[in-house]
Amino acid sequence: MLALANLRERRRSFAAAFLAVTFGVALIGVTLLVHDSARPRVQSRLAAAPLLVVPPRAANESGHPSDLMPWPERDAAALAGRLDRIEGVRATVIDRSFYAQAFRDGQPVADDAARDAGHGWSSTRLAPYRLLSGAAPRTDGEVAVDAALGVGPGDRLLVNLASGPREMTVSGTVDGPGFFFTDVAAARLDPGVRAIAALLDDPGRAGAVAGRARAVVGDTGTVVTGDARAVLEPQFVAHQRFLGTQLIAAMALLGLFVTVFVVAATLALATAQRRREIGLLRAIGARPAQIRRMILGEAAGVGLAGALAGAVLAVAAAPLMKAILVSLDVTAPDFAISVSAWPLLAAALIGVGVAVTGAWAASRRAATVAPLESLLDAQVEKRPMTLGRWLAGGTSLGLGVLLAVLTAGSGADDRINLAMGAAMCFIVAATLLAPVLIGPVVRVVTAPLARRSAAAAPVLIRAELLNATRRTASTAAPIIAAVGFAVLISGMVETMRTAYPAGETKKLAGQVLIAPDRTPGLSDQVVADNPVGKAALPTRIFLDRPGAGPTVIDALGSRDPRWDRPGEAVLGESTATTFRVTAGQTITVRFVDGRSETLTVSRVLPDDPARGAFVMSRALVRRHDRAALTDTVFIPAAHAPRTVAPGAALHDARSFALADYDTDARLTSSLAMMLIAVAVGYSGLAVANTMAMAAYGRKADFTVLRSAGGTVRQLMTFVAGETALTAAIGVVLGLLVTLPPLAGMAAGLSEVTGTDVSLRLSGGVVGAAILGSLFMAVAASVTATWRVLRPRAAAG
Structure with missing residues (x-):
């Protein structure tokens, strides 16, 4: 009950945590919806074949099921004959798919599906495709084509095959994609058989016929019905789906990390501002365990509210995510979003778990507040670095160093993941160890101003930051994350964009x-x-x-x-x-x-x-x-x-x-921009909220300063200066955390490519992240402070 009351009364304090969970759940929910919707689908050209028989699978070198092992022509024909005699089977079709592509005006007609566009004429029965004009092919020199190609019966068409281009006569047109040769010609072009389709007297009895077919097939193949027929999905479709899944999975993982990070930083600051309140609860008998449960209950409440809002947002954002993936050409041709319950439920549960996880450290910190603190007017940090904070920060730092070293020696597939992992560890370490660094930095930066300036603002800024290093670390944390991820991701993209082509150029020197x-x-x-x-x-x-x-x-x-x-x-x-x-x-x-x-x-x-x-x-x-x-x-x-x-x-x-790296570069750049948007967007919310929280939490301080003669302008100058310095510290730490993983990546790329690879950064992205973080921090802090001071200013 107390947790719920706190949520109602302190809505501003929990706004960033709520928004972080909301967007985190939305991002994870969209990812799961897309993943669920992108499962292999039965090709439309097999719609009228309720039962397929496919050969056994071979394992790949890691032991996972992989390619189908085609039957030889003779074995496939014999098996098709046995299937023909099964009760309920009307006919069988030996299905083939092979490369065929039209050339018009001497140039290829672009077609992603060209590698599997060639079929025998019998395969038209599996859709079924209707003959719109002309006739079925009767000789090796004839082919039936899709009417959308714009040719008609009797026209000559150049068709490229694996052996080379052949000029063929169009025998007829059909209402579906593909090039349909005679069955004999198709068998010569692709003698291996990967599927035998069965057409049934009653498609509704596919299950019963499948049982009889399994008895006939035995261990020479597998009988599949329903959605399992997607086993014949073309390789290019599977590859596109894999790329799309990898892209959104990376976004979801980054979103998950930033959500935990933002929630933890926000709740840590909120808890620090409530020490007197928590001390009062301890004074009237609240036990540490009860304080922990209160903080965790608040987090669970925020998580639940954010999860519900995020689930709704995930459904609303799914079409936008689909449009993005389609524009990047990383989806199957017939990809469509289907909304089901389990992705949203899973995302909501993850959101609540993330909120509670992020609040765990804050709850332990709150449980250590002594009852005596309820009597203190001033909140002076006596021990900004606890043993647990030292251990956690040191562990994160050590793990980050290890991952940065591993980045230098890893393979191409692991290098990006290790660099991202190293950056995450360094960001956590920088946040946890920031109180150690803030004091010396503040003393060095503010000492000349405090000695030479007659104004009170520099002295107050120096005293405030030195007195509240933990609060300063909490407000700098989202800026560290925003700048760190923006610099890291843009740096990886720019470094790889230069390194890989340079290495390939060196290897191919002297060749065309x-x-x-x-x-x-x-x-x-x-x-x-x-x-x-x-x-x-x-x-x-x-x-x-x-x-x-x-x-x-x-x-x-x-x-x-x-x-x-x-x-x-x-x-x-x-x-x-x-x-x-x-x-x-x-x-x-x-x-x-x-x-x-x-x-x-x-x-x-x-x-x-x-x-x-x-x-x-x-x-x-x-x-x-x-x-x-x-x-x-x-x-x-x-x-x-x-x-x-x-x-x-x-x-x-x-x-x-x-040209070889162009496709990878395009996808990598798109992924980078999306990841930067996620990281900076999340962190921007946290920056604005933590600055506002800091302003609203200092009403009493502002009252004292006003009573001592401080003007509104002086207070606004003081707040703007303090915030700018705090943000600058966050920017510097955000830049520093990127150096080890980027250096590890550059070293690894130098070894792999055999060229000297140096770090490269996108000046525009880095500048935008830095200036954006500074602007958001100062604007949020000044706006919130003005709202706090405005009633009193008007009264004066």
């Missing part, structure tokens, strides 16, 4: 490169036109891993004479160790067409990403993977071609490095 241009890869025709240079053909292969069963890995087909040897393979040391093979042994490789070959391991070499972990003949890869596309052709500058075919672009080393 042919890269895809609005296509997912390069065809064999482009490779054949440029016979000199490296042109690896990537594929996925399945190997039997001792003790783990079938495992999928990335492999390369090379035309380099060192590796292009029939019947042989070259392995990296890690891959050879994983599969327990040595040079001279044989290994059975299953390819994506479902067939297997036995290869001799000719050599085991040190790991080299540029060479590949498993390298074999390019011709062997093409024989088994007829839909594979070459990523890049690397050509010595002396043999550089003058022109390249449509769908390809010629680059020098620098332009290729910049």
Whole structure:
């Protein structure tokens, strides 16, 4: 009851905590809503196929289920025949997907789905797609296409395939996306089978038919119905969803940290301003445990109110988040937000837990207030640094140093996370240890002013800050977070933007490169036109891993004479160790067409990403993977071609490095701006609220100063100066906490890229964060002080 009464009476004191929880829950709620909505969906082209049979999965090298292991054509046809005889099955369709892309006016028609756009004509029955004009393809030279492409029956259309462009006759048009070849032609273009679809007499009885189908399929495959049919989701869709999930997860984690940080700082300041009140409660018999429960109860109340408001805000903000993700091209084509209860409930529970967690330190501090403090008019901090604060600050500092060191030696995937973790630790350490630093800084800065100025303001500012170092630390805390995160994130982005292209340019010096241009890869025709240079053909292969069963890995087909040897393979040391093979042994490789070959391991070499972990003949890869596309052709500058075919672009080393990093840079920059907005936005709320709390909590002080002859102008000058100095301390500490993680990142990038990488910052972002923090702090403090003084000024 007392906690609820305090919440009603001290609404201003809890405003920042309420808003922080509200926005934190909203951000986490939006993240969970997007994650829930972004689950793999059944492709629209499979809508009329209530039952699918897919081959077994292989595990990846970490042991998690990964790629489907395609059946060979003969096995798939035999299985489809057995499924055809099941009661309730009207027909079966062997479904295929492979690369096909239209070229118009000599240029590729951009299409994200091109890698999986090719199908056999029978697959139109799975949507079903209707024939709008013309007829089904009857020969290898015919293709049916989407009516939206703007061509009609009898037109000639250049269709790019993995083998190269082919001019084909449009046999007809359908009302859905894709290129539909004869089933025989599709089987030649993609002989491996990843799915057999069953069309049923009664789709409503899919469950019963599935049971009979499982008995027929046995352990040769898996029968899926309902949402499980999303197992055939194209790889580019899965990749886009992964990028979107990573982006919003980073925002949610940062929001979670800043929420805890803001709530803890706000409640610490609120508790410090209530020492007399808490001392009075202790004087009338309140036990420390009761004081702790009161503080935690207040936090739980704030958390519950903020959680409810945040849940509503999450639903309202979900369309905006969808629009942002769509604009960044990190969502599936048919992505739509669906609101369900569990994401909002989970976010609300996290919000209440975060509020209580943030109040834990404040509750322990409040429980140490002595009853005698209820009799004190002046609140002088006798021990700004407690043992617990020393231990927590030292631990955070030590952990931050450790993470900063690890940042320098970590891989690319972990470097950003470690740098962010290090910055979080340093921000916490700076806040906890700030009372130790504030005293010396204030003495140094204010000593000349106090000696030379006849004004009272510098003396009062010096005395106030030295007397209340914990309060100063609490008001500086959100500024430390705002400036720290803004500088860190912008610094990481700018440093990586320079380092990665520079490192790639150095590695590729002396070469020109042919890269895809609005296509997912390069065809064999482009490779054949440029016979000199490296042109690896990537594929996925399945190997039997001792003790783990079938495992999928990335492999390369090379035309380099060192590796292009029939019947042989070259392995990296890690891959050879994983599969327990040595040079001279044989290994059975299953390819994506479902067939297997036995290869001799000719050599085991040190790991080299540029060479590949498993390298074999390019011709062997093409024989088994007829839909594979070459990523890049690397050509010595002396043999550089003058022109390249449509769908390809010629680059020098620098332009290729910049273009290659462009997509990552765009996403990274977008993520950075969103993270900075979250961090600075949260911290701005806390800055405004803590300054206002400090002003409202000092009514008695202002009354004494007015009684002693202080004018409103003098008091406003005093408050503005004190706030500016406090904010400046926060800015300096915010800048300092970014140096170790950024230095660790630069050192790591120097080692990885083989170039000298120096720290780079965005002057605009850093300047905006610093000036914005100073402005918000001074404006909030002056405004709140004016509201406190205005009635008395008017009366005077």
